Amino acid sequence: MKPLNFSNKWIKTVIHLIIWVIIFTLPFILYQNNDHPRHQLTDSEMNLFRYIAIGTDFLWVAAFYLNAFVLMPRLAQKKNITLYFFSVIVLFLGCIFLHFLLFVFVVDGHAFSFINAVQFNMAPFLLSVAISSIWQMWTEKQQAEKWMMQKHQETLKTELSFLRSQISPHFVLNVLNNIVALVRMKSENLEPTVMKLSALMQYMLYETNEEKVQLKSETEYLQSYIDLQQQRFGKKLQLHTDISTDNDWYEIEPMLLIPFVENAFKHGIGLIDHPQIDISLKAGNQKLKFTVRNRYNPDSTEIKDRTSGIGLVNVKRRLKLLYGKDHDLMIVQQDGWFIVSLTLNLRT
Numbered sequence: 577m578k579p580l581n582f583s584n585k586w587i588k589t590v591i592h593l594i595i596w597v598i599i600f601t602l603p604f605i606l607y608q609n610n611d612h613p614r615h616q617l618t619d620s621e622m623n624l625f626r627y628i629a630i631g632t633d634f635l636w637v638a639a640f641y642l643n644a645f646v647l648m649p650r651l652a653q654k655k656n657i658t659l660y661f662f663s664v665i666v667l668f669l670g671c672i673f674l675h676f677l678l679f680v681f682v683v684d685g686h687a688f689s690f691i692n693a694v695q696f697n698m699a700p701f702l703l704s705v706a707i708s709s710i711w712q713m714w715t716e717k718q719q720a721e722k723w724m725m726q727k728h729q730e731t732l733k734t735e736l737s738f739l740r741s742q743i744s745p746h747f748v749l750n751v752l753n754n755i756v757a758l759v760r761m762k763s764e765n766l767e768p769t770v771m772k773l774s775a776l777m778q779y780m781l782y783e784t785n786e787e788k789v790q791l792k793s794e795t796e797y798l799q800s801y802i803d804l805q806q807q808r809f810g811k812k813l814q815l816h817t818d819i820s821t822d823n824d825w826y827e828i829e830p831m832l833l834i835p836f837v838e839n840a841f842k843h844g845i846g847l848i849d850h851p852q853i854d855i856s857l858k859a860g861n862q863k864l865k866f867t868v869r870n871r872y873n874p875d876s877t878e879i880k881d882r883t884s885g886i887g888l889v890n891v892k893r894r895l896k897l898l899y900g901k902d903h904d905l906m907i908v909q910q911d912g913w914f915i916v917s918l919t920l921n922l923r924t
Contacts, residue, residue: 596637606761623696631678632697635671636704642667644708644715652709653716668701751776751801754808765807772800783830791859791922792824798833802855805841813845814852821859826922828864829898833857835891836868836916844870844914872914 643664651660674691679688751773758766779797779906783789799819837855845851854869888907895903895918902921909915 591711595640595711625893628675628678628682630676631682632671635674636700639667639671639701640704640708643705644712648709648712649716653712667705667801668697671701672697751804754804755806763807768817769804769807772804776804778799780831786830788827789830790824791821791826791828791864794828794830794833795819795821795857797831798837798857801834801837808852812851814850816852816854818855819857821857822861823859826859826862826864828920828922829894832891832894833866833918835888836866836918839888840868840870840914840917844872846873848873859922862922864918864922866916866918866920868916870910870914871912874909874912 586692621808646659647667651657651663672690675693675697676688676690679693706826709766755766755769755773758769763769778798779793783793799817802817806813809815840853840855844853848871850871852869852871855866856865856867857867892905895905904919905916907915908917
């Protein structure tokens with residue numbers, strides 16, 4: 577069950593109204609149960625005493641907010657408990673004095689009883705102070721949680737930005753290595769390869785700054801990367817791709833899928849007989865199913881470079897931070913195949 581948002585102004589207003597209904601009716605309940613000889617008072621005198629009770633209610637309003645916004649934050653929450661209780665006593669005596677002035681101004685012919693005034697006003701005063709203390713502590717807790725949430729969100733943004741900055745140079749390094757290979761082979765595909773790289777760089781520099789991108793843009797980026805790799809390896813590699821979606825307006829975190837494909841090309845070719853990579857992306861019914869399979873040599877003694885593994889480690893972290901329970905990632909190695917299977921819940 578979702579907790580109430582006490583920062584909502586309507587909820588706060590309703591809660592304050594409930595508080596004041598309780599506090600304002602308490603003296604009348606106590607007065608009805610009092611042994612005061614009401615039969616000795618005339619109806620007009622009874623009305624005067626009611627006016628005094630109603631006027632005194634506004635003292636509890638002042639006591640409530642003075643305690644909540646002055647005494648609690650400046651004394652109690654700063655561990656100055658002795659001075660806080662002394663201030664509460666002074667506040668109560670001040671309320672009694674104002675009650676006395678109201679009594680003298682309204683009632684004529686009756687002596688003011690300090691004992692009766694204390695008995696009549698003690699319960700609503702203590703209730704006002706207690707509720708205002710609880711209210712203030714709860715409000716401080718809500719503000720602290722809100723601040724922590726904002727801090728967590730800022731930390732999350734910073735961490736995601738850092739993770740992206742790690743992935744981007746890694747990817748660019750691999751593509752530049754591809755271009756170097758094409759230059760050495762004096763391939764006719766060099767120019768279109770450079771153009772594709774230019775388009776990829778534009779995507780990385782300008783579109784990946786957004787929190788989400790359209791799935792269409794991400795799949796085009798993915799396909800361009802696959803084309804670049806296909807140009808490099810040619811017939812040496814058996815490459816099968818199947819990318820389809822029922823809605824191009826789905827949104828996804830930018831550069832989220834490329835590390836899996838990048839990893840397949842990096843470790844699925846090398847010292848492997850008949851290298852093969854299968855890439856499948858299906859998006860429909862607000863779900864994305866992405867699978868990357870590549871053959872690998874379990875007996876390979878290939879020495880990993882410094883950047884090896886950065887992509888997969890980072891993408892796991894990003895998935896955890898961004899999608900939480902809205903994703904399912906499985907990475908297995910079986911029968912000479914390295915298989916990555918990812919399922920995401922998508923939104924338009």
